[in-house]
Amino acid sequence: MSLQRIFQVTYIERLIIYFLVAALFSRVVLEFTLGMWWYKSTQPKLIFLLALIVVDHGIWVLRGGLRRIPPDMVAIGLVTFFGAITLHGILIGAAWGEGPVALMDDTFPLAFLLFTVLRGVSEPQPNLDGMFHRVLWWTAIATIVSIFFGMAGLARGLPTKATPDSIALAMYTALYLALLATEKNGRLLTIHSVLFWPVWIFGIEDLNRSTMAFLAVGSLVAVALRFRVDTAGALFALVVAMAVPLSMPMFLVEGSKTHSRIMTLVDPDLRESSVSLQSRNIEARDIDRALKHAGREAEIFGLGHGASYEFRIFHQFEPEHSHAHYATAFFNLRYGAIGKGYVVAIGVILLAVCFFCIASRTPMIIFFGMMALTSFIYLFTYANFFNFLFGLPLVGLLAPFRHSARGFT
Numbered sequence: 001m002s003l004q005r006i007f008q009v010t011y012i013e014r015l016i017i018y019f020l021v022a023a024l025f026s027r028v029v030l031e032f033t034l035g036m037w038w039y040k041s042t043q044p045k046l047i048f049l050l051a052l053i054v055v056d057h058g059i060w061v062l063r064g065g066l067r068r069i070p071p072d073m074v075a076i077g078l079v080t081f082f083g084a085i086t087l088h089g090i091l092i093g094a095a096w097g098e099g100p101v102a103l104m105d106d107t108f109p110l111a112f113l114l115f116t117v118l119r120g121v122s123e124p125q126p127n128l129d130g131m132f133h134r135v136l137w138w139t140a141i142a143t144i145v146s147i148f149f150g151m152a153g154l155a156r157g158l159p160t161k162a163t164p165d166s167i168a169l170a171m172y173t174a175l176y177l178a179l180l181a182t183e184k185n186g187r188l189l190t191i192h193s194v195l196f197w198p199v200w201i202f203g204i205e206d207l208n209r210s211t212m213a214f215l216a217v218g219s220l221v222a223v224a225l226r227f228r229v230d231t232a233g234a235l236f237a238l239v240v241a242m243a244v245p246l247s248m249p250m251f252l253v254e255g256s257k258t259h260s261r262i263m264t265l266v267d268p269d270l271r272e273s274s275v276s277l278q279s280r281n282i283e284a285r286d287i288d289r290a291l292k293h294a295g296r297e298a299e300i301f302g303l304g305h306g307a308s309y310e311f312r313i314f315h316q317f318e319p320e321h322s323h324a325h326y327a328t329a330f331f332n333l334r335y336g337a338i339g340k341g342y343v344v345a346i347g348v349i350l351l352a353v354c355f356f357c358i359a360s361r362t363p364m365i366i367f368f369g370m371m372a373l374t375s376f377i378y379l380f381t382y383a384n385f386f387n388f389l390f391g392l393p394l395v396g397l398l399a400p401f402r403h404s405a406r407g408f409t
Contacts, residue, residue, distance in 0.1 A: 093304025102306025368396030
């Protein structure tokens with residue numbers, strides 16, 4: 001696709017393209033070509049992604065995009081809410097003496113979310129069916145290429161992995177489930193059914209709990225929606241969905257990360273001794289300790305953007321740790337008790353997006369609903385998944401997409 005063609009599609013399509021290009025940049029260039037450890041490729045991949053998005057926003061602003069934003073109550077509500085969170089974090093962080101770089105580290109995901117809402121509501125009314133088919137194929141190809149270079153890298157002894165990029169895998173899963181929910185039996189559904197399950201099999205040894213939960217819940221939702229278009233196909237899909245968990249032991253290696261995560265869910269003793277689960281609880285504990293040490297105001301308003309805390313786990317000590325997995329802990333550090341209210345509100349917004357979008361009969365809108373569903377699930381395990389989607393799950397409720405959809409509630 002030429003550069004001119006890329007800028008002829010909607011910004012929302014380009015945002016998805018940027019996610020996929022960044023995932024391939026990490027897997028093909030950083031991991032396969034340069035031999036970088038996949039865990040350490042996260043930061044340069046994010047910088048590469050941000051550069052693509054910043055250039056796009058810059059071009060839009062220079063073309064006068066900020067002067068052509070139509071009124072939309074949903075967009076106004078989202079901008080007001082997330083704008084208030086952004087302002088809260090900046091002001092409190094600055095009051096605690098955080099520098100510009102530290103402030104921006106927490107501010108840019110929210111700023112990009114706001115831009116996504118503004119760009120989305122400014123789009124001309126899109127052809128959602130054409131958009132869906134393009135995005136479906138782009139994501140499928142990028143996911144397969146990612147797996148191919150991951151396997152090739154492992155064959156060369158490189159510190160990479162076969163599992164696709166988490167956001168690319170989540171998007172392809174959401175797209176396939178939207179297709180399953182709406183497409184009558186045909187070649188497109190057959191092709192992607194053949195592609196989809198091997199993608200999961202290749203990544204089965206390193207699936208996190210949220211991804212497994214999304215596949216389970218999303219599959220049940222898609223099968224339920226399929227009864228609207230194909231009863232026999234829905235019954236068959238239901239049988240397949242029930243058979244998948246039973247067949248997992250055939251492909252799952254004992255001792256793999258996925259196997260260990262499943263065992264911690266079913267075995268209380270393993271759950272108590274799980275390092276990853278303990279570390280998340282310790283994060284919450286140390287954040288509470290840092291807020292209490294900072295005073296009553298910090299407990300209420302948090303430490304703002306750029307905040308850090310002393311993190312202790314086993315023999316490890318980090319005096320300026322800024323990350324937290326659980327959304328409640330992540331927001332508690334930055335926004336205090338008020339932040340926990342923000343988390344509840346974000347959860348309600350995501351569930352509302354999920355409900356209204358999934359009720360549609362348009363696959364692209366259902367895709368946004370599925371992305372809202374997986375974002376909601378990730379709030380309980382990894383808040384940055386929602387943060388680094390930059391508002392993509394919220395797009396389905398914006399006026400141009402709402403008005404283009406069929407059967408929108």
